Structures are given as C-alpha cells and as structure tokens.
Amino acid sequence: MERIKMIIMYDGTDFAGYQVQINQRTVQQVIERALRKMHKQDVRIFSSGRTDSGVHAMGQVIHFDSHLELDEPTWKHALMTLLPSDIRIIEVEKVSQDFHARKDASHKTYLYQIRNAKEHEVFARNFEWHIPRALDVDRMQEAAPLMEGTHDFTAFAASKTNVKGDKTRTIHEVKVLKEGSHIFIEVTGDGFLTHMVRIMVGTLVEIGIRKKDPKCISEALSTNERHKLGLTAPGHGLYLKKVAYEKGKTEH
Template sequence: MVRIMCVVSYDGTNYAGYQIQNNGITIQEKIEQALKALHKGKEVQVIASGRTDARVHAVGQTFHFDTTLTIPEKNWKMALNTRLPKDIFIESVHHVVDDFHARYDAIVKEYRYFVLNRKDPDIFVRNHRTHVRDYLDIHAMQEACTYIEGEHDFSAFCSAKTDIKGSKVRTVYHASCQKDGDQVVFVFKGSGFLYNMVRILVGTLIEIGKGERLPSFIIDTINSKDRNKAGKTAPPQGLFLWEVTYR
C-alpha cells in the first residue's frame, strides 16, 4: 500500500462543489469514479485539503489516497486524466510518506478572487470572473486588505451555515488586491479559512471599493464578530483555490 498525493485543477462551473453530496454532481465523485475504474471496481476514498463551494474553481487543490497499484509515479497523471472529464485535470502526482494528510498537514492555503471591473460584461469569462460595473477605488481596497492580515477572530466573516463549533480565530498571512487592466485580483493566504470567509471578505472589500464603506470598516467588522455587519457574500464564480502548501 502506498500513499499518493495529487494536485488537481478544476472548473467548478458545472459542479455542486468539491465534496460529495446527495443533490448534484461533485468533483470528489468524479475523482473517486476515475480511481474506482483504475482499481477494477474497488472503491478508493480521497481526502482533499478541504472543500470548495458550488461553481468555485481550483488550480491547486490537493488530495491524497492509498493504493495497492504499482503504477510508476510518472504514469499516474495520464492514467487519471484519461478517466476524468474535461473540466478536471490532474496537474501532478507524488508518492508521499504513509502518514501524509492532505488536510491536516496543510500549513498555508491561498485563494485568489478575480473581478472584471468595467462597464460591459465579458461573456467569455462569465464563469471565471465576477463582473463589477461600478468604479472600484483600488487604494481604498488595498488599505482595507492590510487590516485583514494577522490573527483575528473572523466570526463576522463566516457564513451562519458553518458547521464549525470551535474557535473562529484564523491567521491571514497575506491579503492584497491589484489592478491589472480591467481586472482586479484579490489574493489571500492563511492558516485556514472559515466557511464563505473569502467570499464575504471580497464582498466587503467591493463595498469599500465602491466608496460605500471606509477601509476601517474591516476593523469594526472584525471587532463586531457579527456576520450581519459584514458585506454581502461575493458570487462563487470569481473564486479559485490557488495553492496549498505543505511542510
């Protein structure tokens, strides 16, 4: 038995999210089906770094599984990709130590959120960018990002639908936004993120960018620990799980 770790990218547009559930097709299901086919019908459970919501994408999601197959490391990638649909792609495959864990061993997770900031939408990126028509003040959003960094209780930025019972203290190592033509890219790196946390942060930053709130609104909202104080949850299609880092 060997443990395998994979880096996978997926276009979440046509999925009900990463994690297997009763209503809707999921990424996990497609990956487990591919592994089952490779293992001649035997079920193989995969453990990912975490879940992503419906219509959210990944370029660097990670997962691990155990196998008795003796496929050389370099052949695993093609073996899996030929059994996966066109919107899921295994980027790399690695043999790892027996006690490696894709979720518990992750030390940093990076998310990026892409906004198309111009008058007209661009139909070709409608599933991968969130369209914001109004002018966004990039400097105000950049100032607000600095208040996100650090160790805070992010209760105000956690969906009420969370199943987290314990602490909502998380450390954000990096939060920034940059303008690149008519695109605004938000980058967040942290020890971990609460349910919908990145999307609520972005929703709040957009309100700040529009001038509806001051940058310091982030500080007040963190201190309030009240989800009702924060901005709207930004739509899923701009969000990408970008990278998961291990020791």
C-alpha cells in the same frame, strides 16, 4: 499500499462543489468514480478542504491509498484518461503513509478575480465577478491589510457555517492588484471559515464603491457582527490557487 498525493485543477462551473452529495455531480464523486474503475473497488480520497459550488481550483491537493504499483507519470496519464475535461491533474507524487492533504496543510492561497468594466466578457462569465461600477482600488488596497493577522473571524463566516469551536485564524496576506480592467485579490492564510474569502472580497468591493468604510473591518473583528461587512462575493470568481505543506511532510 502506497499513498498518492495529487495536485489537481478544476473548472467549478458544472460541479455542485467538491464534496460528495447525493444526486449531484461533485469533484470528489467524479474522481472516486474514476479511481473505482482503475481499482475495481472503492477508493476514498481526502482533500485539503472543500470548495463551494462554482468555485474553481488551480492547485487543490488530494491524497488516497492504492495497491496499484504505478510510477508517477503512469498515474497521471491513467487517471487523466478517465476524468472529464473539467478536471486536470497537474502533479502526482508518492508520499509517506502519514501524509494528510488537509491535516498537514500549513497554509492556503485563494485568488479572486474581478472584472471592473461597463460591459461583460461573455466568455469569462463563469470565471470572474463582473462589477460595472467603478472601484476605487487605492481605497481597497488600504483596507486589505486590516484583515491580516490573527483574529477571531466569526464575523467573516457564513451564518450557516458548520465550523464548531474556535474561529481564530491567521491571515498572512491580503493583496489587491489591478491589471487593466481586472482586479485580483489574493488571500493567504493558515485556515479559512465557510465563505470567509468571499466575505472578505465582498467587503473590499463595498469599500471600493464607497458603500462601506474601511473601519467596518476592525468593527466587525471586535464585535463579531456579520452585518458590519459587505455581501458574500459570488463563488464563480474564486480559485483555490495553492495549498502549501511544511517542508519534509511530502517526502517519503
């Protein structure tokens, strides 16, 4: 058996998220179905983590074990042929048997894309959050670093979150960039709670329209109260951009 690591990209629009759900089209299900065709038996895949319905990936990482002895370019070509056009394989790598896409991930980067303009681009409606009200980007840029550091992020988790136990995470960087009518928010951290990036983005947006004050962030972090923060930004503006692994972990 060989362990295969793949970096994949997907358009989340027509998926009910990453994880297998009965009677729903999910990323995991579609890839496992393609692998079953190749192997004539079930193959279970493991990802760096789930993505919600509508959320996209530029660099999701998965791993699985296979008895097929294919080289990396053949793997890429063979599986891609069996996948629908909304999932693409970026890279295939054979890794050691102890590599694990989720457990070995050292940090992840998410990108959130906003279009701040009066009119909406119909072609981008599934790929960015359209905000017609003017956003004060300077104010958002000042507030962003207040979310960095190691904190108990309970207030930044969906109330229906299924993460048990400790909600302490380390956020390395929250960057807000403006390019024309686009605003990009990039968040890098060692781990994320359910909806955490979307709540960070929703809060920054409410700070940008002056509905919230930047100090709501420190208040939320100290009181653990979800209602201190802004709304949960829609999933369709969010991209899992990159999953990083500690050096050495992906070598065989």
